[in-house]
Amino acid sequence: MLSFFEPGPISHESLRAQAAKTSITGLIVTGCWLVFLVYWLVSAFTVKPMADEYGRASSLSYRILQLSGFCLLLTMKSSFPPPLDFPLTPQNIVAGATAAAVCVLGLAIALWARWMLADNWSSGVEFKQGHRLMKTGPYRFVRHPIYTGILLMCAALAMESGRLHCWLGLALICIGQWVKIRQEESLMLRHFPGYADYRRAVKALVPFVI
Numbered sequence: 001m002l003s004f005f006e007p008g009p010i011s012h013e014s015l016r017a018q019a020a021k022t023s024i025t026g027l028i029v030t031g032c033w034l035v036f037l038v039y040w041l042v043s044a045f046t047v048k049p050m051a052d053e054y055g056r057a058s059s060l061s062y063r064i065l066q067l068s069g070f071c072l073l074l075t076m077k078s079s080f081p082p083p084l085d086f087p088l089t090p091q092n093i094v095a096g097a098t099a100a101a102v103c104v105l106g107l108a109i110a111l112w113a114r115w116m117l118a119d120n121w122s123s124g125v126e127f128k129q130g131h132r133l134m135k136t137g138p139y140r141f142v143r144h145p146i147y148t149g150i151l152l153m154c155a156a157l158a159m160e161s162g163r164l165h166c167w168l169g170l171a172l173i174c175i176g177q178w179v180k181i182r183q184e185e186s187l188m189l190r191h192f193p194g195y196a197d198y199r200r201a202v203k204a205l206v207p208f209v210i
Contacts, residue, residue, distance in 0.1 A: 025096035029156050032107040036153065039111060047119045047128065052191070054183045065176030072169030073157050084165040093161045103156035110149025113138045125183045133192050141207045147188035147204045148178050
């Protein structure tokens with residue numbers, strides 16, 4: 001006879017089903033990031049030459065924040081001491097499915113925005129030769145849709161793990177991204193007289209919010 005604490009056949013089937021669904025959602029999140037990295041690597045070879053930049057030394061401020069954030073975020077199997085390994089959010093089928101959906105959405109936004117930006121894109125805070133100010137596509141809704149997409153994909157990683165250190169990593173990445181936005185917009189204001197009006201009319205990352 002099975003004791004109260006021993007799972008019966010149905011419980012074992014339920015556990016196997018949950019594990020299978022969790023692995024599928026994890027594969028979706030991983031696949032999204034692989035598509036993102038491949039597309040970014042390939043498209044980086046077709047950008048315009050630089051005409052101006054905010055300053056290489058200034059880029060350290062956001063790069064250090066982002067690097068630290070990704071180090072915290074990408075350590076999925078926690079090796080951090082308490083309380084950093086605390087499970088802040090649940091790890092279940094609902095959380096995994098939500099993470100997968102958010103990651104797919106983030107990837108779609110990032111790829112759409114990167115495709116629209118085309119050869120005006122740069123990894124650093126740069127102004128390109130013949131730079132065009134984008135106001136179409138996803139840029140109608142937010143000024144920095146690539147960052148919106150990336151942050152959604154990072155949030156998906158945090159949701160998938162649920163650990164405190166991953167959410168702290170996401171927070172550091174958000175802060176780093178905001179620092180980079182401020183630097184980029186300083187450069188845009190310098191070169192595009194109409195950028196101030198665009199900034200007043202369109203939010204930075206989330207439509208009608210921020």
